[in-house]
Structures are given as C-alpha cells and as structure tokens.
Amino acid sequence: MDWDEYMRRCSTKKCQRVQVDESFVPALQDDVMEVEHLLAEPRNDHVSVDGILYFHEENLGKCYDIGNLSCGFEFGLKTNIGGLGSPKTQDAKDDLKLEVLDGLLDDVKIDGLHATDAFSGAYEDYLLADFESADKACGRKSGPYGQSVTGNSGSESHSPGLSGSSIGVGGTSESIKQPIAQSECSNDSLDTRVTCDLNGAFRNNPCQPSNGDHMHLSPLDTQHLNELDNDHPSTGSIASHENETVSAEACHTAALREKRFRRPTQRYIEEFSNLRSKEKVSTAATKNKESGTKLHNDLHHIRLRALRKIPDGKTICGTSDVAFPESKIHSRHLKKEELEYDEEPFASESEDEFVTTKRSRKNDRRKHQRMWTLSEVNKLVDGISEYGVGRWTDIKRVLFASTSYRTPIDLRDKWRNLLRASCAQKFNKKQSEKQEPALRSLPLAVLRRVRELANIHPYPRERSSKKSCIGQVGSLSLPSQSSSHSKRNVRRNKCT
DNA sequence: CTTAGGG
DNA sequence: CCCTAAG
Numbered sequence: 001m002d003w004d005e006y007m008r009r010c011s012t013k014k015c016q017r018v019q020v021d022e023s024f025v026p027a028l029q030d031d032v033m034e035v036e037h038l039l040a041e042p043r044n045d046h047v048s049v050d051g052i053l054y055f056h057e058e059n060l061g062k063c064y065d066i067g068n069l070s071c072g073f074e075f076g077l078k079t080n081i082g083g084l085g086s087p088k089t090q091d092a093k094d095d096l097k098l099e100v101l102d103g104l105l106d107d108v109k110i111d112g113l114h115a116t117d118a119f120s121g122a123y124e125d126y127l128l129a130d131f132e133s134a135d136k137a138c139g140r141k142s143g144p145y146g147q148s149v150t151g152n153s154g155s156e157s158h159s160p161g162l163s164g165s166s167i168g169v170g171g172t173s174e175s176i177k178q179p180i181a182q183s184e185c186s187n188d189s190l191d192t193r194v195t196c197d198l199n200g201a202f203r204n205n206p207c208q209p210s211n212g213d214h215m216h217l218s219p220l221d222t223q224h225l226n227e228l229d230n231d232h233p234s235t236g237s238i239a240s241h242e243n244e245t246v247s248a249e250a251c252h253t254a255a256l257r258e259k260r261f262r263r264p265t266q267r268y269i270e271e272f273s274n275l276r277s278k279e280k281v282s283t284a285a286t287k288n289k290e291s292g293t294k295l296h297n298d299l300h301h302i303r304l305r306a307l308r309k310i311p312d313g314k315t316i317c318g319t320s321d322v323a324f325p326e327s328k329i330h331s332r333h334l335k336k337e338e339l340e341y342d343e344e345p346f347a348s349e350s351e352d353e354f355v356t357t358k359r360s361r362k363n364d365r366r367k368h369q370r371m372w373t374l375s376e377v378n379k380l381v382d383g384i385s386e387y388g389v390g391r392w393t394d395i396k397r398v399l400f401a402s403t404s405y406r407t408p409i410d411l412r413d414k415w416r417n418l419l420r421a422s423c424a425q426k427f428n429k430k431q432s433e434k435q436e437p438a439l440r441s442l443p444l445a446v447l448r449r450v451r452e453l454a455n456i457h458p459y460p461r462e463r464s465s466k467k468s469c470i471g472q473v474g475s476l477s478l479p480s481q482s483s484s485h486s487k488r489n490v491r492r493n494k495c496t
Numbered sequence: 497c498t499t500a501g502g503g
Numbered sequence: 504c505c506c507t508a509a510g
Binding site: 369370409410413 | 504
Binding site for chain 1: 498
C-alpha cells in the first residue's frame with residue numbers, strides 16, 4: 001500500500017543497475033502483489049516491468065490487461081495523493097508517476113542487459129545515457145510514455161528466450177556503437193536512433209492501436225518530460241496534447257523531425273548539467289530530484305565518454321575548453337570522476353559551481369581550479385576536528401561525499417594552506433597590518449578554529465616552521481606534545 | 497591505495 | 504593543483 005515508498009525506491013534504485021532486479025521484488029512485495037493480481041500470468045518471481053511488457057508483447061489479445069495495469073498505477077497514485085491531502089495534487093501525482101515509470105524503465109534496461117551480455121558495456125551506457133532523452137523525443141511528440149517503454153521492451157526482452165529476435169538487439173547495439181564513437185555529439189545520434197527503434201517497434205506491434213488504453217498517461221507525463229528537459233518548459237504544448245489521440249504516424253513523423261534537427265550542442269549539454277544542478281537545489285521538489293540527478297549524471301557520463309574517446313585533450317574541438325572545464329585528459333582524474341560521478345548528487349554546494357578558468361588552455365597544470373568556499377573550509381575543519389589530521393580519506397568520504405571534486409589530497413593541501421594562512425596571519429598581525437592575500441577572505445572564526453586544530457593536530461613537517469607560530473598562539477590544553485612527539489603519535493592516540 | 501612532501 | 508615517493 002505504501003506507494004510513496006515504493007516509488008521512492010523505484011527512483012532510488014536507478015543507479016544501482018544490477019542490483020535492482022534482486023532487490024526489487026523482496027523490497028516491494030506487497031505492492032508487487034497488486035500488479036501481479038492485475039496480470040493474468042505473473043512471470044516467475046521476476047515481477048518487473050520487463051515481465052509486464054514482455055507479456056504485453058507476447059499476448060496480443062490481452063492488451064487490455066496492460067490498460068488495467070495502468071489504471072492500477074493510476075489508482076494507486078491517486079489514492080495515495082488523496083491521502084496526503086496535498087493541494088498540489090496534480091503536480092505531485094505527476095512527479096510520482098514519473099518516478100514510477102522511471103523506476104520501471106530502469107528495470108527494463110536491466111533486463112535488456114541481462115539478456116545481452118555481449119555488448120553489455122556499451123549497451124548499458126547507451127541505455128543509461130539516452131533512455132530518457134529518447135523517451136522524451138518520442139514522448140513529447142507522440143504522447144504516451146508507456147509507448148516508449150513498450151517499444152524498447154519489444155526489442156530487448158525478446159532476446160533471452162527467442163532465437164531469432166536477438167537480431168534486433170544486435171542491430172541496436174551495433175547502431176549505438178557508432179554514435180558513441182562520435183564522442184561529443186553522441187547524444188544526438190543516439191536519440192534519433194532510439195527513436196527509430198521505438199517507432200519500428202510500434203509499427204510492428206499489433207497492440208499499438210490499443211495504446212489508447214493507457215493514453216491517460218500521456219498528457220501528464222509529457223508535461224513532466226518537458227519539465228525534465230527543462231530547456232523549454234513547454235507549458236503551452238501540453239494543452240494541445242491533452243485531448244488528441246496521437247497516432248503512430250504522428251509518432252513516426254515526429255521521430256523523423258527529431259532526427260533531422262535535434263542536435264544537442266555542447267553548450268546544450270553543459271548548460272543542461274549546470275542548470276540541472278543549480279535548479280534542483282533551489283526549486284525542485286524532493287520527489288523530482290532523483291530523476292533530475294540521473295539526467296545530470298547521464299550527461300556527465302556522456303561527457304566522460306566523449307572525453308575518453310578523444311586521445312588527446314587538445315584535439316577536442318575549439319569550444320571544448322568552455323564546454324568541458326575539466327577536460328584535461330588525465331587518466332587519474334577521469335578515473336576519479338568516473339568513480340564518484342554517481343555519488344555526485346547535484347552538489348548541494350553548487351554555490352561554488354564556478355570554476356576558475358582564468359588560466360587558459362595550454363600546459364596549465366591547474367586547469368580546473370575550484371575556489372574553496374567558506375562552507376567547504378568549515379566542513380574541512382569540522383572533519384579534521386573529528387577525525388584528526390591525516391585521515392583525509394575519511395573526511396572526504398563523510399563530509400565531502402557530495403563534492404566529487406576535492407580529493408583527499410585536495411583536502412590535505414587545503415589544510416596545509418590553512419595552516420600556513422593562520423600562521424601567516426598571526427605573524428603579520430604581530431609585525432604589521434599588511435595582510436597576506438591568502439587570508440583576505442578568511443573569517444576570523446575559521447582562522448581561530450584552524451589555529452586551535454593546529455595546536456591539537458600538528459601537521460607533519462610543517463611543525464618546524466609552524467611551531468614558532470603555534471607556540472605563540474598559546475598552548476590551550478596541550479600538555480607537552482611539542483617536539484619529540486611526532487604527529488604520528490598524536491594521530492595514533494586519537495585513533496585508539 | 498593512502499599519505500606525505502615538494503613543486 | 505600536480506607529481507612522486509614511501510608505507
């Protein structure tokens with residue numbers, strides 16, 4: 001009954017690509033039971049959309065059940081929202097529904113992957129990156145989100161059992177590899193390709209005419225998809241979609257149009273990701289944010305992919321420096337970003353979204369320098385006071401989990417600089433009033449905390465030069481950890 | 497892999 | 504911020 005919970009789960013499972021299948025069923029057993037009830041033949045213990053859609057495809061005569069299923073979803077959502085008594089019933093419902101669909105979509109993806117190991121890598125990425133946009137492409141012009149799902153499942157869920165059908169999948173995978181190879185513009189090509197596939201599936205699917213059954217998904221989801229797209233919040237177009245039943249031809253022509261001029265530029269990609277991360281912070285309802293984050297991450301993924309395909313950073317086309325601030329091709333960084341990209345939820349500290357790109361392109365080591373904000377410094381200091389100096393990885397994991405930049409090394413460097421700054425300030429204050437540029441924006445509160453911590457956790461080697469500083473600061477409650485005791489001892493004491 | 501230290 | 508050496 002807990003649909004809210006269910007949908008939340010659906011959307012949060014998004015990134016855990018493989019696990020979804022296992023955890024899906026047990027976690028949501030109660031809810032799933034309803035679905036099963038609606039279906040005439042629940043498919044083993046694997047009750048995901050895949051099963052549903054597969055069923056939908058194979059049992060042509062029972063499309064009605066799908067309609068029922070949709071109704072079931074609708075009903076559940078409605079009742080749920082009603083219970084909440086939210087004034088924004090429509091919007092909320094919209095969100096929730098999208099999340100459901102989103103989660104379901106992911107399941108479809110996963111099943112497709114299971115079915116086709118051969119190209120799982122490319123395929124997975126492709127799906128993750130472009131599934132939504134593809135659906136958008138079709139959904140916006142043609143309507144039912146459900147159609148998109150159906151189409152995809154038609155080409156994918158076939159493969160495991162049926163011998164001949166794997167051709168379709170193979171074809172798909174083949175066609176996607178090429179766009180990916182085109183690196184930066186992969187988004188575009190993939191979109192159109194997927195759209196085509198979808199259309200093919202539609203046309204071949206005898207159930208297609210019956211899509212009026214779950215047509216009621218269309219208007220709202222269309223709207224939502226447009227919002228997701230968020231480039232053009234097409235409020236007007238929704239009305240036009242409202243009452244018309246879109247035909248398959250319409251979808252087809254729409255797809256063709258998409259193919260012709262939908263070409264996301266790099267600027268689009270970048271703006272998109274930035275916008276996403278910014279807006280999510282301020283406006284977005286919490287429900288929406290998973291989807292948005294995913295989209296954002298997808299874009300990020302695309303970018304990474306694009307970067308990887310290019311042998312040398314310099315060969316990226318001219319605008320790349322603007323589009324990809326962190327486009328320095330450095331294996332270490334790529335690896336790191338890739339590792340952490342999925343835990344990068346629209347950096348809640350996107351205040352510091354700007355990257356200081358003052359230095360330009362060439363042979364510049366500090367290509368993506370990011371200014372440390374006050375909040376970051378505070379977090380760092382907190383972390384140090386909690387974990388001690390030297391546990392940079394821990395600090396990063398706990399306090400900087402949301403900021404994928406800022407490696408543990410960065411934290412350490414920053415701390416080093418902070419120490420230096422605090423020392424310098426002390427020093428300068430004593431000597432003269434002239435301030436070092438380093439501590440211009442450093443509030444005294446932070447400075448004091450830094451100094452305290454500097455007393456408690458002497459920093460390696462810095463001590464020699466620092467000792468003079470902190471010695472003057474006054475030994476707060478330090479017995480005598482001065483010289484002979486190395487910092488290691490201090491740390492060990494703290495640990496144990 | 498993580499940290500320290502130096503550039 | 505980057506690189507390298509050391510544990």
